[in-house]
Amino acid sequence: MRRHLASLVLLIAAGGEHLSDLDVLRGDHGLEKIVGFRPSSATQAKDFLYRFHQGLDGHRLTPEEDAGLSVKGHATIRPEGPGLQILELLLRSVVEALQASSPKHRATLDVDACIVAANKKQALKAYEGTVGYQPQMAWWAEQRAWIIDQFRDGNVPAACGVKDFLVHAFANLPAGIEELRMRGDSALYIEDALTWLDEQGIGFAVTGDMVKPLARIIEGLHEGRWQTYKGLKDPEQITEEREWVEVVDYVPDWKRNNRPGAVPFRYIAIRIRPRQRDLFDEADRQWRHYCVVTNMDWQGGRLLRWHREKQGTVEFGHGVMKNDLGAGVVPTGSSAPTPPGGASTP
Numbered sequence: 001m002r003r004h005l006a007s008l009v010l011l012i013a014a015g016g017e018h019l020s021d022l023d024v025l026r027g028d029h030g031l032e033k034i035v036g037f038r039p040s041s042a043t044q045a046k047d048f049l050y051r052f053h054q055g056l057d058g059h060r061l062t063p064e065e066d067a068g069l070s071v072k073g074h075a076t077i078r079p080e081g082p083g084l085q086i087l088e089l090l091l092r093s094v095v096e097a098l099q100a101s102s103p104k105h106r107a108t109l110d111v112d113a114c115i116v117a118a119n120k121k122q123a124l125k126a127y128e129g130t131v132g133y134q135p136q137m138a139w140w141a142e143q144r145a146w147i148i149d150q151f152r153d154g155n156v157p158a159a160c161g162v163k164d165f166l167v168h169a170f171a172n173l174p175a176g177i178e179e180l181r182m183r184g185d186s187a188l189y190i191e192d193a194l195t196w197l198d199e200q201g202i203g204f205a206v207t208g209d210m211v212k213p214l215a216r217i218i219e220g221l222h223e224g225r226w227q228t229y230k231g232l233k234d235p236e237q238i239t240e241e242r243e244w245v246e247v248v249d250y251v252p253d254w255k256r257n258n259r260p261g262a263v264p265f266r267y268i269a270i271r272i273r274p275r276q277r278d279l280f281d282e283a284d285r286q287w288r289h290y291c292v293v294t295n296m297d298w299q300g301g302r303l304l305r306w307h308r309e310k311q312g313t314v315e316f317g318h319g320v321m322k323n324d325l326g327a328g329v330v331p332t333g334s335s336a337p338t339p340p341g342g343a344s345t346p
Contacts, residue, residue, distance in 0.1 A: 004048040007040040017329040019045050049331065054081025070122045075156040088148070092172050095140070095147055099174040107173050108141040108181040110314035111166070111188060113158035114322065118330040126154040133330070134158065138169040139314040141183075146317065147172045158187035163196050170202070179203075183310040189293060191254045194265065198295045205307040208267060208293040214250050218269045218289050221245055229270065229301050240272050244300045247291065268292045268300045 010031075011022055019042040025031060032038050040048070053061050056079050061069075069078050080088070118132040125131050136150045136158055148169045152160075166188075170180060182188075182197060186207040197204045208214070229242035247267040251257050257264050271287040292307050322328030 052083035104142040110310040124155040163193040205294040
Protein backbone atom coordinates (compact mmCIF):
# COMPACT_ATOMS: atom_id res chain seq x y z
CA MET A 1 0.00 0.00 0.00
CA ARG A 2 2.79 2.45 0.88
CA ARG A 3 4.46 1.92 -2.48
CA HIS A 4 1.20 2.58 -4.34
CA LEU A 5 0.51 5.75 -2.33
CA ALA A 6 4.07 7.00 -2.80
CA SER A 7 3.85 6.24 -6.51
CA LEU A 8 0.68 8.27 -6.87
CA VAL A 9 2.27 11.18 -5.00
CA LEU A 10 5.28 10.99 -7.33
CA LEU A 11 2.93 10.95 -10.31
CA ILE A 12 1.19 14.12 -9.16
CA ALA A 13 4.48 15.84 -8.28
CA ALA A 14 5.80 15.06 -11.75
CA GLY A 15 2.74 16.60 -13.40
CA GLY A 16 1.18 13.34 -14.52
CA GLU A 17 -2.57 13.13 -15.02
CA HIS A 18 -3.15 9.54 -16.12
CA LEU A 19 -2.12 6.29 -14.52
CA SER A 20 -0.39 5.36 -17.76
CA ASP A 21 2.13 8.12 -16.94
CA LEU A 22 3.44 5.84 -14.17
CA ASP A 23 5.11 3.73 -16.82
CA VAL A 24 7.31 6.71 -17.65
CA LEU A 25 8.37 6.99 -14.00
CA ARG A 26 9.05 3.24 -13.83
CA GLY A 27 11.47 3.63 -16.71
CA ASP A 28 13.50 6.30 -14.90
CA HIS A 29 16.20 4.31 -13.10
CA GLY A 30 17.70 7.47 -11.60
CA LEU A 31 14.37 8.25 -9.92
CA GLU A 32 14.23 4.69 -8.60
CA LYS A 33 17.62 5.15 -6.91
CA ILE A 34 16.59 8.49 -5.40
CA VAL A 35 13.29 7.32 -3.88
CA GLY A 36 14.50 3.82 -3.02
CA PHE A 37 11.80 1.84 -4.83
CA ARG A 38 10.43 1.23 -8.28
CA PRO A 39 7.10 3.03 -8.78
CA SER A 40 3.97 0.95 -9.20
CA SER A 41 2.84 0.11 -12.70
CA ALA A 42 -0.34 1.62 -14.12
CA THR A 43 -2.15 -1.71 -13.68
CA GLN A 44 -1.01 -2.08 -10.07
CA ALA A 45 -2.04 1.48 -9.21
CA LYS A 46 -5.42 1.04 -10.88
CA ASP A 47 -6.14 -2.13 -8.94
CA PHE A 48 -5.10 -0.32 -5.75
CA LEU A 49 -7.52 2.53 -6.43
CA TYR A 50 -10.32 0.09 -7.14
CA ARG A 51 -9.98 -1.28 -3.61
CA PHE A 52 -11.75 1.90 -2.50
CA HIS A 53 -14.69 1.19 -4.81
CA GLN A 54 -16.70 -0.37 -2.00
CA GLY A 55 -20.13 -0.75 -0.57
CA LEU A 56 -20.83 0.21 3.03
CA ASP A 57 -19.94 -3.31 4.18
CA GLY A 58 -16.54 -3.12 2.48
CA HIS A 59 -17.21 -5.52 -0.40
CA ARG A 60 -15.97 -4.42 -3.81
CA LEU A 61 -18.84 -3.16 -5.95
CA THR A 62 -19.75 -5.24 -8.97
CA PRO A 63 -20.40 -3.52 -12.31
CA GLU A 64 -24.12 -4.09 -11.78
CA GLU A 65 -24.05 -2.51 -8.29
CA ASP A 66 -22.02 0.40 -9.61
CA ALA A 67 -24.51 1.00 -12.41
CA GLY A 68 -27.32 1.07 -9.86
CA LEU A 69 -25.68 4.02 -8.10
CA SER A 70 -25.35 6.13 -11.24
CA VAL A 71 -28.83 6.51 -12.69
CA LYS A 72 -29.72 9.08 -15.32
CA GLY A 73 -32.53 11.31 -14.12
CA HIS A 74 -32.11 10.33 -10.47
CA ALA A 75 -29.64 12.08 -8.17
CA THR A 76 -27.96 9.64 -5.79
CA ILE A 77 -25.16 10.51 -3.38
CA ARG A 78 -22.97 7.45 -3.25
CA PRO A 79 -22.28 6.01 0.23
CA GLU A 80 -18.61 5.82 1.15
CA GLY A 81 -17.17 2.46 2.09
CA PRO A 82 -14.59 1.75 4.81
CA GLY A 83 -11.64 2.64 2.58
CA LEU A 84 -12.85 6.15 1.84
CA GLN A 85 -13.89 6.59 5.47
CA ILE A 86 -10.31 5.85 6.50
CA LEU A 87 -9.05 8.44 4.01
CA GLU A 88 -11.39 10.95 5.62
CA LEU A 89 -9.94 10.13 9.04
CA LEU A 90 -6.49 10.70 7.57
CA LEU A 91 -7.57 14.10 6.27
CA ARG A 92 -8.99 15.00 9.69
CA SER A 93 -5.69 14.04 11.31
CA VAL A 94 -3.80 16.29 8.91
CA VAL A 95 -6.14 19.21 9.64
CA GLU A 96 -5.81 18.64 13.40
CA ALA A 97 -2.01 18.66 13.08
CA LEU A 98 -2.21 21.88 11.07
CA GLN A 99 -4.40 23.50 13.73
CA ALA A 100 -2.06 22.33 16.50
CA SER A 101 0.91 23.85 14.66
CA SER A 102 -0.81 27.13 13.75
CA PRO A 103 -3.99 27.60 15.82
CA LYS A 104 -6.87 29.63 14.40
CA HIS A 105 -9.72 30.81 16.60
CA ARG A 106 -12.14 31.11 13.67
CA ALA A 107 -13.22 28.65 10.99
CA THR A 108 -14.87 30.01 7.85
CA LEU A 109 -15.99 27.16 5.62
CA ASP A 110 -16.35 27.99 1.94
CA VAL A 111 -18.51 25.34 0.31
CA ASP A 112 -18.66 24.77 -3.42
CA ALA A 113 -18.92 22.03 -6.02
CA CYS A 114 -16.84 21.74 -9.16
CA ILE A 115 -17.29 19.80 -12.38
CA VAL A 116 -14.78 17.22 -13.56
CA ALA A 117 -15.32 16.24 -17.18
CA ALA A 118 -14.98 12.54 -17.95
CA ASN A 119 -15.49 10.55 -21.13
CA LYS A 120 -16.62 7.46 -19.27
CA LYS A 121 -19.48 5.18 -20.18
CA GLN A 122 -21.35 5.71 -16.91
CA ALA A 123 -20.53 9.38 -16.41
CA LEU A 124 -23.67 11.53 -16.24
CA LYS A 125 -24.44 15.01 -17.48
CA ALA A 126 -24.14 17.97 -15.09
CA TYR A 127 -26.38 21.04 -15.09
CA GLU A 128 -24.23 22.96 -17.58
CA GLY A 129 -24.14 20.07 -20.06
CA THR A 130 -20.71 18.68 -19.19
CA VAL A 131 -20.58 14.90 -18.82
CA GLY A 132 -18.59 13.84 -15.79
CA TYR A 133 -18.68 14.25 -12.02
CA GLN A 134 -19.56 17.02 -9.58
CA PRO A 135 -17.71 16.66 -6.25
CA GLN A 136 -18.80 18.86 -3.33
CA MET A 137 -16.01 20.23 -1.13
CA ALA A 138 -15.47 22.53 1.85
CA TRP A 139 -12.42 24.75 2.34
CA TRP A 140 -11.30 26.15 5.70
CA ALA A 141 -10.36 29.68 4.67
CA GLU A 142 -8.23 30.61 7.70
CA GLN A 143 -6.14 27.43 7.47
CA ARG A 144 -6.18 27.28 3.66
CA ALA A 145 -7.02 23.58 3.75
CA TRP A 146 -9.75 21.21 2.60
CA ILE A 147 -11.66 19.58 5.42
CA ILE A 148 -14.10 17.38 3.52
CA ASP A 149 -14.87 16.19 0.02
CA GLN A 150 -17.81 14.23 -1.32
CA PHE A 151 -17.43 12.70 -4.76
CA ARG A 152 -20.69 12.83 -6.71
CA ASP A 153 -22.01 11.85 -10.09
CA GLY A 154 -22.43 14.69 -12.56
CA ASN A 155 -26.22 14.70 -12.29
CA VAL A 156 -26.16 15.25 -8.51
CA PRO A 157 -26.66 19.01 -7.99
CA ALA A 158 -24.71 20.90 -5.37
CA ALA A 159 -27.99 21.63 -3.56
CA CYS A 160 -28.63 17.92 -2.96
CA GLY A 161 -28.15 16.88 0.68
CA VAL A 162 -26.73 20.27 1.69
CA LYS A 163 -27.71 20.11 5.36
CA ASP A 164 -26.14 16.67 5.87
CA PHE A 165 -23.00 17.84 4.09
CA LEU A 166 -22.71 20.92 6.33
CA VAL A 167 -23.29 18.89 9.50
CA HIS A 168 -20.52 16.53 8.42
CA ALA A 169 -18.19 19.35 7.40
CA PHE A 170 -18.40 21.25 10.68
CA ALA A 171 -18.05 17.99 12.62
CA ASN A 172 -14.69 17.48 10.89
CA LEU A 173 -13.24 20.66 12.41
CA PRO A 174 -10.85 20.32 15.35
CA ALA A 175 -12.20 21.10 18.82
CA GLY A 176 -11.73 24.46 20.48
CA ILE A 177 -12.58 26.84 17.62
CA GLU A 178 -14.34 29.91 19.01
CA GLU A 179 -16.20 31.23 15.96
CA LEU A 180 -17.80 29.39 13.03
CA ARG A 181 -18.86 30.88 9.71
CA MET A 182 -19.90 29.66 6.26
CA ARG A 183 -20.03 31.17 2.76
CA GLY A 184 -21.60 29.74 -0.38
CA ASP A 185 -23.45 30.31 -3.61
CA SER A 186 -27.14 29.81 -4.37
CA ALA A 187 -26.84 26.00 -4.17
CA LEU A 188 -26.74 26.46 -0.38
CA TYR A 189 -29.88 28.58 -0.30
CA ILE A 190 -31.84 25.73 1.30
CA GLU A 191 -34.20 26.35 4.23
CA ASP A 192 -33.28 23.39 6.43
CA ALA A 193 -29.54 23.93 5.87
CA LEU A 194 -29.63 27.64 6.72
CA THR A 195 -31.95 27.03 9.65
CA TRP A 196 -29.51 24.46 11.06
CA LEU A 197 -26.60 26.88 10.69
CA ASP A 198 -28.55 29.59 12.49
CA GLU A 199 -29.57 27.25 15.31
CA GLN A 200 -25.92 26.25 15.77
CA GLY A 201 -24.84 29.89 16.02
CA ILE A 202 -22.91 29.70 12.75
CA GLY A 203 -22.79 32.96 10.82
CA PHE A 204 -23.41 32.57 7.10
CA ALA A 205 -23.80 34.45 3.82
CA VAL A 206 -25.07 32.71 0.69
CA THR A 207 -26.31 33.88 -2.67
CA GLY A 208 -30.12 33.83 -2.70
CA ASP A 209 -32.49 32.75 -5.46
CA MET A 210 -33.82 35.71 -7.42
CA VAL A 211 -37.45 34.59 -7.38
CA LYS A 212 -40.08 36.82 -9.01
CA PRO A 213 -41.57 38.28 -5.78
CA LEU A 214 -38.10 39.27 -4.57
CA ALA A 215 -37.14 40.65 -7.99
CA ARG A 216 -40.27 42.83 -8.08
CA ILE A 217 -39.52 44.29 -4.65
CA ILE A 218 -35.89 45.02 -5.57
CA GLU A 219 -36.79 46.67 -8.86
CA GLY A 220 -39.31 48.87 -7.08
CA LEU A 221 -36.95 50.18 -4.39
CA HIS A 222 -36.42 53.94 -4.24
CA GLU A 223 -33.23 55.12 -5.93
CA GLY A 224 -32.15 57.03 -2.83
CA ARG A 225 -31.82 53.85 -0.80
CA TRP A 226 -29.05 52.32 -2.92
CA GLN A 227 -25.48 52.63 -1.62
CA THR A 228 -22.20 52.25 -3.48
CA TYR A 229 -20.53 48.87 -3.19
CA LYS A 230 -16.80 49.15 -3.92
CA GLY A 231 -16.02 45.46 -4.17
CA LEU A 232 -12.57 43.96 -3.65
CA LYS A 233 -10.53 45.45 -6.50
CA ASP A 234 -8.61 48.70 -6.75
CA PRO A 235 -11.09 51.47 -7.73
CA GLU A 236 -9.15 52.16 -10.94
CA GLN A 237 -9.60 48.54 -12.03
CA ILE A 238 -13.34 48.42 -11.47
CA THR A 239 -15.28 48.31 -14.74
CA GLU A 240 -18.75 48.11 -13.19
CA GLU A 241 -20.99 50.18 -10.98
CA ARG A 242 -22.01 48.21 -7.90
CA GLU A 243 -24.67 49.21 -5.40
CA TRP A 244 -26.45 47.49 -2.54
CA VAL A 245 -29.53 47.97 -0.40
CA GLU A 246 -31.16 46.18 2.53
CA VAL A 247 -34.43 44.50 1.51
CA VAL A 248 -36.79 44.72 4.46
CA ASP A 249 -40.07 43.87 2.76
CA TYR A 250 -39.33 40.33 1.64
CA VAL A 251 -39.91 37.28 3.83
CA PRO A 252 -40.08 33.90 2.04
CA ASP A 253 -42.81 31.46 2.98
CA TRP A 254 -40.54 29.16 4.93
CA LYS A 255 -41.67 27.11 7.94
CA ARG A 256 -39.08 28.77 10.16
CA ASN A 257 -40.54 32.20 9.37
CA ASN A 258 -43.99 31.10 10.53
CA ARG A 259 -42.84 30.12 14.00
CA PRO A 260 -43.77 32.39 16.91
CA GLY A 261 -41.03 34.95 17.49
CA ALA A 262 -39.11 33.91 14.37
CA VAL A 263 -36.54 36.39 13.06
CA PRO A 264 -36.26 36.20 9.24
CA PHE A 265 -32.84 36.22 7.62
CA ARG A 266 -31.53 39.42 6.07
CA TYR A 267 -31.72 39.94 2.31
CA ILE A 268 -29.17 42.31 0.81
CA ALA A 269 -29.79 43.22 -2.82
CA ILE A 270 -26.99 44.00 -5.25
CA ARG A 271 -27.24 45.70 -8.62
CA ILE A 272 -24.45 45.88 -11.19
CA ARG A 273 -24.02 47.57 -14.59
CA PRO A 274 -21.07 48.63 -16.80
CA ARG A 275 -19.47 51.97 -15.92
CA GLN A 276 -19.09 53.04 -19.56
CA ARG A 277 -22.64 52.20 -20.54
CA ASP A 278 -22.53 54.16 -23.78
CA LEU A 279 -20.13 51.53 -25.18
CA PHE A 280 -22.62 48.69 -24.73
CA ASP A 281 -25.87 47.60 -26.32
CA GLU A 282 -29.05 48.71 -24.61
CA ALA A 283 -29.56 45.28 -23.05
CA ASP A 284 -26.08 45.43 -21.50
CA ARG A 285 -26.67 48.88 -20.00
CA GLN A 286 -29.38 47.76 -17.60
CA TRP A 287 -28.88 46.89 -13.96
CA ARG A 288 -28.39 43.20 -13.18
CA HIS A 289 -29.81 42.22 -9.80
CA TYR A 290 -28.58 39.66 -7.26
CA CYS A 291 -29.01 39.13 -3.54
CA VAL A 292 -27.14 37.69 -0.57
CA VAL A 293 -28.91 36.10 2.39
CA THR A 294 -27.37 36.17 5.85
CA ASN A 295 -27.98 35.86 9.57
CA MET A 296 -25.10 38.24 10.37
CA ASP A 297 -25.50 41.87 11.46
CA TRP A 298 -22.59 43.34 9.52
CA GLN A 299 -22.94 46.51 7.45
CA GLY A 300 -24.01 45.56 3.93
CA GLY A 301 -20.91 46.61 2.02
CA ARG A 302 -18.61 44.81 4.44
CA LEU A 303 -20.70 41.65 4.29
CA LEU A 304 -20.75 41.61 0.48
CA ARG A 305 -16.99 42.03 0.25
CA TRP A 306 -16.51 39.22 2.78
CA HIS A 307 -18.91 36.96 0.88
CA ARG A 308 -17.06 37.50 -2.42
CA GLU A 309 -13.75 36.56 -0.84
CA LYS A 310 -14.73 32.92 -1.34
CA GLN A 311 -13.80 33.33 -5.00
CA GLY A 312 -10.20 33.54 -3.87
CA THR A 313 -10.47 30.62 -1.46
CA VAL A 314 -12.60 27.62 -2.43
CA GLU A 315 -12.58 28.45 -6.15
CA PHE A 316 -8.82 28.96 -6.01
CA GLY A 317 -8.56 25.62 -4.21
CA HIS A 318 -10.56 23.91 -6.96
CA GLY A 319 -8.18 25.41 -9.52
CA VAL A 320 -5.12 24.06 -7.72
CA MET A 321 -6.70 20.62 -7.35
CA LYS A 322 -7.74 20.39 -10.99
CA ASN A 323 -4.84 22.14 -12.72
CA ASP A 324 -1.85 21.45 -10.45
CA LEU A 325 -2.70 18.19 -8.68
CA GLY A 326 -4.33 16.17 -11.44
CA ALA A 327 -7.87 16.16 -10.01
CA GLY A 328 -9.29 17.60 -13.22
CA VAL A 329 -8.78 14.28 -15.01
CA VAL A 330 -10.34 10.97 -14.00
CA PRO A 331 -7.35 8.61 -13.64
CA THR A 332 -8.74 5.71 -15.69
CA GLY A 333 -11.28 5.16 -18.41
CA SER A 334 -12.87 2.24 -16.59
CA SER A 335 -16.34 2.57 -15.18
CA ALA A 336 -16.21 -0.42 -12.88
CA PRO A 337 -13.55 -2.26 -10.87
CA THR A 338 -11.56 -5.06 -12.43
CA PRO A 339 -13.34 -8.35 -11.71
CA PRO A 340 -11.11 -10.92 -9.99
CA GLY A 341 -9.06 -12.58 -12.69
CA GLY A 342 -10.69 -10.55 -15.45
CA ALA A 343 -10.08 -7.50 -17.59
CA SER A 344 -11.31 -4.06 -16.71
CA THR A 345 -14.36 -2.65 -18.42
CA PRO A 346 -13.41 0.00 -21.04
